[in-house]
Amino acid sequence: MVDLAGQDGVTPPRDGRRRALLYHVVLCLASIAMLYPLLWMLASSFKPDSDIFGDASLWPRHFSLAAYWRGWSGLQVTFGRFFLNSLVVSLCSVVGNVMSCSLAAYAFARLKFRGQKFWFALMLGTLMLPYHVTLIPQYILFLNLDWVDTFLPLIVPKFLAVDAFFIFLLVQFFRSIPRELDEAAMIDGCGPWRIYWIVILPLSIPALATAAIFTFIWTWDDFFGPLIYLNDMNSYTVQLGLRSFVDSTGKSDWGALFAMSTLTLLPLFVFFLFFQRLLIDGIATTGLKG
């Protein structure tokens, strides 16, 4: 909606422009307020410790990378290990979610089978179920399988399409692909597997990418899962590493703490920079939350 007051001449256009300027000022101030804590954290990670609290300014007077060196090897295990672990868990989760959710979505959107509506309704029902209800028996299950302190409890569920939200998202998308394409492929002799593989998946790249990116971000950010399943520091993800770092340094080394916090946020910023459009469209059309 453009500013209507200026458009139809009820109020003179100058008033509309002044109003727009006012909005810009307010929005700019709000933007600064929103970003200030993040920028301050970034700036503080480059400051020597003595300057962090003396000086709320964003530009470090004495630029130093010392906090990064201190933080990186501040625990018995370096952050490199945590990053590697997080990367393994996140990438496996992406593969698992995209594969299993797209298979299920294809079955719901394109195939016919007995009981389809029933299973679809159940799948939608699981969207409403808070994870707390399944948490404890799942833990007991994985404990009995001897999977605690491995990445399996974090990864295997993703291969079993436990994030029903992505199934729902992909079903909606698959339904928007014209059925004529399937029929043409079928006439050319393709079975359901080939149709799924050479027709549906290539046409669904935007939806698959949305699912993949959100899976990556949520897994990277996940604290609760690793907190429950990973006890050995060698298997910690970045979120657990950061938490241990908070506990071990307490209030003494804020510089190093901010440096490592910045590093754990870095992949998210990179994703944000590259896929901002896709992320925002994903939210706007599906209600995925960030």
Next chain:
Amino acid sequence: MAAAHTPETSWRESATGYLFLAPWLIGFFGLTLGPALVSLYLSFTDYDLLSNPRWVGAANYVRIATSDPKFSAAMHVTFLYVALSVPLKLAFALLVAMMLNRGLRGLPLYRAIFYLPSLIGASVAVSVLWRQVFSGDGLLNQALKLVGIHGPSWISNPDTALYTLVALAVWQFGSPMIIFLAGLRQIPKDVYEAAEIDGASRSQQFWRITLPLLTPVLFFNLVVQTIDAFKAFTPAFIISGGTGGPIDSTLFYTLYLYQEAFAYFRMGYASALAWVLVVIIAVFTALSFLTSRYWVHYDG
């Protein structure tokens, strides 16, 4: 769909359907339905992981309802958090969405800036940052010092600790804002033009046009954000060091559940807590849907 089957194709088609569905089916039975039933059973037992579950009937639920001060504290904290953070968050989201919905230049940049905190908000790093911002010599008090106010240590004061978590939640108004923005785009311009000609003021336009036409989106955001707020965990855990302190002032329901299950290994009691949470969320959602027909307008 089922009626369309002919006998000779249905068997093969169904088999293919179930093959595609197999991963989800295994997950549904093994990781969702099965565990849900087990946790319902465990909620009537005493179980510490080491010895077998001991059936105690409704004792866990009775204790929750009558004699658990920690439960009452957690309920109090959680409801206060939901009741404060959700309306504030939605109000900011709507306000900013309306300001952005005016064809201003630089819209993509503003939208990105306001959305960023929502994207990163769940990470431990942001909770760590927040703990610092609101600590005694933190960023907020440094700013207050400039105007001559000597602020308290917000995080370690039981009267203010919860509000710092509310502030963190409100800071993440970006994703409901994006959804509001998408909803505002759907409202036809000519409705406003007609109202303008009839001499409606801006506030009349807001209350009579924008808000009613936006109620489906508002409803969606309200339900999603409320469920989300009930489930909040990481900020409270990090900011209170896992304790929910000071004096249980940030003991979120999920944090209490975690403590019972994974610090004290009272798996039966924690299962009962989980089911109580499910009932609370279900009741809230059902109430939202029931009342929605009085205030949500679906026919534009």
